[in-house]
């Protein structure tokens with residue numbers, strides 16, 4: 100049996116990732132390709148979820164407890180890692196709404212050093228493909244709901260975008276024009292995801308290295 104494929108969506112807040120992860124998961128299941136959706140942070144994860152949710156909703160400043168929060172976001176991924184690996188091994192695709200790339204970029208934007216930001220990710224599964232939702236920080240700032248959580252500030256989002264560009268040369272990094280309509284973006288996502296599923300399931304899974 101071929102393994103499942105691990106597809107991650109990354110990008111700024113309100114770039115359309117959540118809508119598109121849901122649409123892709125529904126589509127893949129509808130054509131008989133078993134797929135689960137995993138959001139990061141997973142606020143339902145019992146150990147780290149409540150603390151992360153409390154920070155996102157109630158922190159007085161973006162930089163509050165930045166190192167501790169960084170480790171909590173990473174721990175949230177580690178607590179879910181076994182489940183993801185089991186699903187992939189059983190032939191189920193995993194679509195993730197954010198992952199380590201948000202972890203590193205958001206914390207760097209708060210002033211956490213690069214080595215500290217990257218090290219808790221070492222050993223976690225590397226996705227087969229990352230769909231990077233490319234949209235301007237000024238555009239997301241105008242979208243509905245922006246500003247509800249502590250990190251939804253236009254200048255901070257611009258910094259996150261800049262820090263995320265460090266991954267642009269990775270072979271798994273695939274930019275998506277997220278300024279288009281929901282249906283246009285979905286069509287584009289479908290094509291890229293199906294191609295990834297056709298090729299990646301033959302390749303071994305890899306992990307983040309030091």
Ligand code: FDM
Pocket residue numbers: 112139140155172173197198199201202203205206250251
């Ligand atoms: N975020 C997300 C981080 O700061 N670190 C992380 O490791 C992850 C996965 O949490 F502002 C930030 C990004 C975003 C916030 O994300 C919550 P959602 O997608 O709005 O739930």
